[in-house]
Amino acid sequence: MAKGTCMSKALAVGIGVLTVSSVSGLVLMAVMYKLQIDNFPPVSPPTPTKPGIPTGIPPTLRLPDYLIPESYKVFIQPYLYAAINNNYTNQSFVFTGNSTVRVKSMAISETIYLHVHDLNVTTVEVTKLDSNEKLSVKGYTIFQNETNFLKIELKQLSGNGTYYDIFTKFEGELLDNLAGFYVSWYTKKIKAEEEEEEDQERFLATSLLQPTDARKVFPCFDEPALKAVFDITIIHRPGTIALSNEIGGAHKVEIDGEEWIVTAFEETPIMSTYLLAFTVSDFTYKSKPSSTNINIHARKDAIDAGHADYAIEVTEKILKHYEEIFDFKYPLKKIDQIALPDISGGAMENWGFISYQESGLLYDKENASTFDQERVATMIAHELAHQWFGNLVTMRWWNDLWLNEGFATYMSYIGVENAGWDLRDLIVLREIQTAFQVDSLNSSHPLSLQENYIQTSAEIIDLFDDITYRKGAAVLRMLATFITEDAFMKGIKTYLNKFQYKNTVYKDLWSCLQEETKENVEAFMSTWIEQVGYPVITIITQTGETSQEQFLLKQTGGHDIPWQVDIRYIKATDSGVKNDLLRVKGPVRRPHFELKDKDEWLLANVNCTGFFRVNYDEENWNKLRMQLERNHHVIPLINRGQLIDDAFNVARGHRLNITIALSLTKYLINDTEYIPWESALKNLDHLILMFDRSEVYGPIMKYLRKQITPLYNHFENSTINGTIPEKHTDQYNQVNAISVACSNGLPECIKNAKNLFKDYRNGTNDIHPNLRRAIYCSAIASGDEYDWEFAWKQYQRATVTAEKDKLRYALSCTKEIWLLNRYLQYTLDPSKIRKMDLVSTINYIAKNVAGQPLAWDFVRGHWSYITQEYGAGVISLGSLLDAVTKRFSTDVELEELKQFQREQEEDDQGLAARALEQVIERTEANIKWVKENKQIVKEWFMGEL
Numbered sequence: 001m002a003k004g005t006c007m008s009k010a011l012a013v014g015i016g017v018l019t020v021s022s023v024s025g026l027v028l029m030a031v032m033y034k035l036q037i038d039n040f041p042p043v044s045p046p047t048p049t050k051p052g053i054p055t056g057i058p059p060t061l062r063l064p065d066y067l068i069p070e071s072y073k074v075f076i077q078p079y080l081y082a083a084i085n086n087n088y089t090n091q092s093f094v095f096t097g098n099s100t101v102r103v104k105s106m107a108i109s110e111t112i113y114l115h116v117h118d119l120n121v122t123t124v125e126v127t128k129l130d131s132n133e134k135l136s137v138k139g140y141t142i143f144q145n146e147t148n149f150l151k152i153e154l155k156q157l158s159g160n161g162t163y164y165d166i167f168t169k170f171e172g173e174l175l176d177n178l179a180g181f182y183v184s185w186y187t188k189k190i191k192a193e194e195e196e197e198e199d200q201e202r203f204l205a206t207s208l209l210q211p212t213d214a215r216k217v218f219p220c221f222d223e224p225a226l227k228a229v230f231d232i233t234i235i236h237r238p239g240t241i242a243l244s245n246e247i248g249g250a251h252k253v254e255i256d257g258e259e260w261i262v263t264a265f266e267e268t269p270i271m272s273t274y275l276l277a278f279t280v281s282d283f284t285y286k287s288k289p290s291s292t293n294i295n296i297h298a299r300k301d302a303i304d305a306g307h308a309d310y311a312i313e314v315t316e317k318i319l320k321h322y323e324e325i326f327d328f329k330y331p332l333k334k335i336d337q338i339a340l341p342d343i344s345g346g347a348m349e350n351w352g353f354i355s356y357q358e359s360g361l362l363y364d365k366e367n368a369s370t371f372d373q374e375r376v377a378t379m380i381a382h383e384l385a386h387q388w389f390g391n392l393v394t395m396r397w398w399n400d401l402w403l404n405e406g407f408a409t410y411m412s413y414i415g416v417e418n419a420g421w422d423l424r425d426l427i428v429l430r431e432i433q434t435a436f437q438v439d440s441l442n443s444s445h446p447l448s449l450q451e452n453y454i455q456t457s458a459e460i461i462d463l464f465d466d467i468t469y470r471k472g473a474a475v476l477r478m479l480a481t482f483i484t485e486d487a488f489m490k491g492i493k494t495y496l497n498k499f500q501y502k503n504t505v506y507k508d509l510w511s512c513l514q515e516e517t518k519e520n521v522e523a524f525m526s527t528w529i530e531q532v533g534y535p536v537i538t539i540i541t542q543t544g545e546t547s548q549e550q551f552l553l554k555q556t557g558g559h560d561i562p563w564q565v566d567i568r569y570i571k572a573t574d575s576g577v578k579n580d581l582l583r584v585k586g587p588v589r590r591p592h593f594e595l596k597d598k599d600e601w602l603l604a605n606v607n608c609t610g611f612f613r614v615n616y617d618e619e620n621w622n623k624l625r626m627q628l629e630r631n632h633h634v635i636p637l638i639n640r641g642q643l644i645d646d647a648f649n650v651a652r653g654h655r656l657n658i659t660i661a662l663s664l665t666k667y668l669i670n671d672t673e674y675i676p677w678e679s680a681l682k683n684l685d686h687l688i689l690m691f692d693r694s695e696v697y698g699p700i701m702k703y704l705r706k707q708i709t710p711l712y713n714h715f716e717n718s719t720i721n722g723t724i725p726e727k728h729t730d731q732y733n734q735v736n737a738i739s740v741a742c743s744n745g746l747p748e749c750i751k752n753a754k755n756l757f758k759d760y761r762n763g764t765n766d767i768h769p770n771l772r773r774a775i776y777c778s779a780i781a782s783g784d785e786y787d788w789e790f791a792w793k794q795y796q797r798a799t800v801t802a803e804k805d806k807l808r809y810a811l812s813c814t815k816e817i818w819l820l821n822r823y824l825q826y827t828l829d830p831s832k833i834r835k836m837d838l839v840s841t842i843n844y845i846a847k848n849v850a851g852q853p854l855a856w857d858f859v860r861g862h863w864s865y866i867t868q869e870y871g872a873g874v875i876s877l878g879s880l881l882d883a884v885t886k887r888f889s890t891d892v893e894l895e896e897l898k899q900f901q902r903e904q905e906e907d908d909q910g911l912a913a914r915a916l917e918q919v920i921e922r923t924e925a926n927i928k929w930v931k932e933n934k935q936i937v938k939e940w941f942m943g944e945l
Contacts, residue, residue: 058113060452061147062223062455064113066105066106066107067104068106069101069102069226070163070228071228072099072101072220072231073100073233075233076095076181076217076278077095077234078095078174078234078237078280079093079095079096079237080093080174081240082202082204082282083188083202083203093183094171095181095205096169096170098123098169099170100166100167101114101219101220103221104163105160106159106160106161109157111154112126112152114149114215115148115212115221116148116219117148117213117215118172118173119171119172119215119217120171121140121142121168122170122171123168123169124137125167126166127164127165127167128158128162129164130163135155138153146457148457168219170218172216176835178344179344180207180214180217181206182207182342184203184205185203185341186202186204186341187200188301204279204280204282204341206278206279206338206355207350208343208345209275209276209350210274210275211461212457212460214276217276221273224272224394224503225394226273227271227501227502229267229268229270229271230268232244232265233263233265234248234262234278235253235255235260235261236280240280240282241261241280241282242261242263242279243279243281244263244276244277245265245268245352245353246266246334247265248263248266249263249264268351269351270501271351271391271501275350279338279355283298283299283300283338284298284300284303286303286308286309286312287312288312292319292333292335293334296315296361297336297337298338298358298362299341305364306365308339310376311361311362311363314377314381315335318381318416318419319335319384321414322385322388322415326388326496327493327497328392328493328496335352337355338354339358339361339362340357340358343357343836344836347361347379347383349382349383349387354383357836360376362800362801364803368769369770369772370770377416377419378412378423381411381412381415381419382408382412382415383408384415385407385411389403390403390405392496393502394502394503394504395504398454399448399449399450401463401468402448402471402506403472403509405469405472406447406472406473407473409469409472410476413426421728422728427474428608428638428641428642429641429682431469431470431471432477432608433641433682434466435474436613436649437466438467438918440653441918441922442532442552442556443914443920444467445463445914446529446531447467447506447529447530448505461911465878475525475528475611477609478610478611479513479524479525481568482519488513490515491512491515494512494515494516495508495509495513507522510522527563528611531559533550533552534551535549536549536551536613536615537567537604537613537615538587538614539602539616541594541595541616541617541620542595542619543589543594544589545588546586547585547586548565548584548586548612551653552653553921553925553929555653555654562582562584562585564582564583565581565610566580566609566610567579567580567604568609568610569602569606571600571601572597572600580593601624602616602620605639605642606636607636607638607639613646613650615650618657621647621660622660624643624664625660625664628664632670637675640675640676641675641676643664644661645682648686652925652929658933658937664680665707666707666944668680672733678733681736684704687937689887689889696941699942699945700937702744703944705741705746706945708737711733711737712740716748716752719734719738719752719771720752723768734771735771738774738775743778753774753778753779754778754782754783757779757780761790776791777810777813780810780811780814781814783814788819791811792811795808795811811823812841812844812851813848816850817850817854820850823841839877840876842855842858842880846886847883852884859884860896863900880912881919882915885919885923888926893923897920901917904916
């Protein structure tokens with residue numbers, strides 16, 4: 001379409017048209033605003049691993065530490081219009097600007113290094129403040145490599161705390177790659193001739209600067225420890241509004257005969273460059289004045305329809321809750337949140353101006369599910385937690401990213417409670433069990449790495465993974481349990497107060513927590529943070545012998561360092577929870593783990609508070625299985641899921657017979673709770689992935705059909721009647737029942753799904769929003785091309801993102817290969833599948849056994865396009881590789897992966913390198929496991945028919 005043509009213009013062409021007016025206008029504006037830096041005096045960050053004064057290019061990719069930025073004054077002028085009409089016919093996807101950064105020089109030098117990427121820098125000036133002397137600039141160079149350095153050569157900079165202003169003018173292009181300052185679009189219904197409505201394209205410019213893309217907008221010191229205050233001014237077209245981190249004031253001006261709007265924003269607190277944000281759009285907003293003004297910005301039709309109402313309500317509740325439990329008031333005057341048509345990742349925590357995907361902020365109570373509503377609440381809770389963890393107190397370098405993301409993930413479970421969501425138990429399913437999978441690979445990584453291990457942007461991006469987010473949350477939960485939640489929260493208050501507006505390393509956190517407990521926090525936590533992986537605790541209940549070892553799916557490496565493990569346990573004869581701290585590798589005898597009564601059992605890691613797996617002797621496993629079959633309520637709910645998850649994975653690690661794990665699932669025929677069912681289905685899904693292309697799949701499918709039938713019947717009446725259970729976890733299990741029953745051939749399920757979808761095609765959609773994703777998928781999987789075409793048209797017509805997402809998933813469920821191939825091709829066209837949805841759409845297709853080989857071939861064939869076109873979307877490359885290779889369990893598939901790895905190494909891309917190593921290791925483990933267990937699995941399932 002036309003948008004694609006406009007945005008692909010070379011930067012030079014756009015700049016040639018605009019340079020004269022932009023330069024004169026920006027210089028004029030630069031005189032009009034004065035910088036103030038008194039509110040938050042900057043702190044010089046400790047950076048021991050950074051280079052000193054370089055004579056040539058710095059020896060590492062880090063900026064030298066002899067220049068300390070204190071303030072920025074930035075003018076940005078995007079030239080795009082919100083809409084093309086009779087008044088404006090030439091759309092321009094470019095921006096120009098200037099920046100003045102004030103620095104303190106701590107040493108004598110002849111060079112200045114800043115970061116710049118994908119910008120044309122046209123002017124560089126350096127002024128010494130005490131004398132107002134403009135220094136002679138001998139030259140400047142932008143390094144077109146992974147350093148992204150702008151090197152400015154001077155006669156000499158003084159040291160001893162002398163201040164300088166570095167002024168630059170620059171020009172850039174508004175691309176649609178979801179990184180830096182980029183362009184997005186949406187369609188708006190407008191009245192046309194004869195009162196008919198037609199779609200009009202609307203454009204907006206917005207930003208995503210995390211982790212290293214502030215340098216794509218203006219020359220800067222783009223490292224998290226180099227905090228400064230920011231004075232932002234945006235000059236934009238009439239008919240648009242500009243937003244940024246702080247409150248702004250707008251007025252009209254004329255520049256070179258054209259009317260513009262100038263929005264000048266108040267100075268920010270001292271903060272990192274990656275937390276800056278700005279948007280220019282024709283959005284409107286809903287506001288709730290309070291001690292902190294809360295504003296939700298979105299498309300006008302979404303605001304008018306009330307889709308922002310829930311976000312306003314939830315934000316107010318969670319923000320107040322955080323202020324109370326952190327004992328630290330949110331420090332800005334306002335908090336803007338914006339629902340963007342395109343953003344890489346679910347949301348971004350920019351200080352005072354948070355960006356979301358539409359489905360993460362907008363809630364349509366007529367068409368969205370309670371799961372959509374929960375997603376809005378949990379995403380807001382996560383991003384609001386960042387306002388303290390990450391924004392107020394920031395990790396010194398990206399190697400400690402978990403201090404930001406682990407905390408926000410953990411705190412989100414606490415935050416949503418005040419908005420009416422009791423989700424704490426689900427942390428085991430969503431964070432802990434998911435983190436276990438990645439951390440059971442040799443190619444995993446510690447939560448905290450050495451600073452000098454993380455240098456390039458690709459290496460930084462690789463850290464945005466399940467270890468950082470999910471393991472980070474899991475070990476914080478474990479620590480809170482170990483020292484008590486009360487002591488933990490008191491230590492957090494100290495941490496936030498002591499390090500406000502500063503940067504930290506994780507040991508700063510330990511020192512604050514240590515003040516509130518007698519436990520040795522650093523001794524307990526050091527291995528969990530500094531070492532890769534986690535332990536499996538093996539308990540032999542006949543003797544009480546207890547040992548630990550790093551748990552790996554492929555036991556070819558691993559370290560020999562013991563963790564300090566807080567083991568909380570119960571026995572059949574004593575349900576009171578006791579604990580035992582294991583500090584050595586073992587084996588050591590623990591008399592309290594010895595069972596003398598033949599009917600007694602031991603259950604360790606009660607409520608899965610520890611980040612470790614547990615293995616027992618077969619006798620204890622069988623006693624636990626029999627207890628589940630006799631009366632499963634005796635076993636705590638979380639542990640019913642934990643037992644299944646541990647057993648299956650310990651079996652995958654060649655430490656337990658797979659039949660014991662399989663036998664644990666038999667009791668589920670009598671359980672209707674979500675946590676054990678979800679744990680079982682995730683692990684049985686692994687068996688399906690390994691065997692759904694072989695003769696083993698038939699018996700597996702029949703067993704699952706038998707097991708799921710009582711659960712399906714339990715929810716059947718409410719499904720047919722279009723109602724849902726009251727309890728939230730029951731709602732999740734209702735969806736599980738439909739999905740598993742239909743996909744495993746339960747006739748009444750398929751019949752019901754087809755009838756509901758038929759009614760939908762005939763113009764009535766009585767399917768409850770909770771059930772639409774499952775019903776749509778089941779109907780399309782058992783339907784024909786006309787069902788698929790109908791769903792595709794509905795997807796194109798849908799205006800509510802939550803409904804579009806359900807249809808987008810369902811379209812991947814067809815068994816028709818030609819339709820799946822067509823769908824894959826659609827992902828290359830942003831007018832059909834938005835760029836931010838490319839990865840998840842391919843992942844959906846790869847989940848389908850018919851689509852997986854197509855998706856793998858598609859990713860290999862389009863890898864260069866995906867990585868080059870999708871900018872910050874590389875954050876999702878790890879999940880893409882994970883999804884399209886999940887079924888890999890043959891030597892041929894392993895060789896294809898290794899060949900793909902060799903091609904990437906030859907191209908020297910370095911993108912998703914760790915994720916590629918991990919899927920190769922997982923494939924090797926799968927090959928070995930399948931060879932050893934295929935016949936055993938087949939015989940067990942045959943015996944259950």
